[in-house]
Amino acid sequence: MDLYAFPPIAAVLDVAYSLLMGLTDLLEPLAGGASAALAIVLVTLLVRTALIPVGVSQAKAERTRARLAPRLAELQRKHKANPERLQREMMALYAEEGTSPFAGCLPMLVQIPVVGVIYALFILPVIAGHPNDLLTHTLFGVPLGSSLAGSLAAGTATPATIAVFGAIVLLIALVGEVTRRAFRPVAAAGAASASRSSSSASEPGQLPGLASMQNVLGLLQFVTAVVAMFVPLAAAVYLLITVSWTLGQRLVLRRLFPAAPSAPGVPPALPA
Template identity: 65%
Template sequence: MNIYAFPPIAAVIDGAYRLLMGLADLIHPVAGAAASAAAIVLVTLIVRAALIPVGVSQAKAERMRAKIAPKLAELQRKHKDDPERLQREMMALYSAEGTSPLAGCLPMLVQIPVVGVIYALFILPTIAGHPNELLGHTLGGVPLGDSLAGQLASGTFEPASAIVYGVVILGIAAVGEVTRRVFRPQTPTMPTPAPAATPAPAPGAKGPATPPAGLTTALGVLQFLTAVIAIFVPLAAGIYLFVTVAWTLGQRVVLRRVYPPLVQPATA
């Protein structure tokens, strides 16, 4: 079964095709042969601009998660031997605070169909019964419908293509590394008491909580997953991913200034 032949999906793809072709024709006097790539960048910026209110909600959700983190840790300690009770108590806490564990995931979920449509636009030879002219469009001589993995597998990869793929894929990886460094979990700074006044720790007591090493590693890996995906999807979809991760980084930096992270009060 060809999912792209399903009438509602076919109509969406055809509408996106006409929009992208119209933008490419509009930009062509300025961008020349790179007009379709520039149109993809423009569409990405429009989508991300429309999601700014969602990004604000995401920033607020992050602050709320930081606020209730100590309460969640206490629930996990208290009900560690009763998973069902722990789940109920955690959901009750989220409900009482007016948030949820999935708060802030909407930007990612909304963009999944957008990436899917761009992917379809550059793999289908025909759209709504007419030839797909986008397949003949290029960026730096590389067809927008080709992928790095596809060119390597078919033996059509040329050194000149390495520049285009390198800018997109390594650019995504670089943004991921900057994001990982800027937004890595921070350990709260505790006031240092005078040596003479420092009491001996109670048996079984733990020091200040630090981010688990496994969590930090997992977050770092996830940041580079988009770069791996860009190796296998059409170059057009890779361009979309590059622009959107760069936008996400800039937006998070701005929103962090507007909604700075909550600092938990230090305890004696």
């Protein structure tokens, strides 16, 4: 079953499509042939701006996890032989702090339908039973409905196609590398000091799986660059703006809500 053909979802898509095409027409005197691409950029920025509260919620949850990391690590050290006791003690700690292991997850789930609708506008050739004319527009002569992988496979790739997609993929990969370097496991330092204070600690000083999870998330940044080669150019532009915005937002929120609060009188360290 095509989820996007479900009448309520199709109706929402059609309204969003009409607004997007209206913005494209409005920008045409200013941007000419690049009006559709500029509309994609503006709509993406508008949606990301509306989702800032989600990012704030996630940043607060990350700071809470970092603050609790040393105590959680100590609980794991003390009760590693008794998983049931460990689970009870961890949940008691979360309750004492007025939080939960899933803090920040619910707001993240809320944004999925919004992002799904917007992304669909950039990949679907047909919306609510009519052609998606957005994909017939071009950026530097490259149709927004074309993909790099598809063009190469069909033998229709032009130098402009390779140049435009190459620039987008390179920029996404660059943003991914900056993101990977800037956001390393933040709970490691706090947990490490707790670990070093106990001679019997067997872990390197961080919650099991935390570093691995962060590394996987870092690698996902590069997966986005690969995805950009296979999706329509409209979606690739959306992905570039999205990852760039996300990086900037996370850097700002890291300053506002440091994941590892400094000692009194010591300014918070900037991300590495």
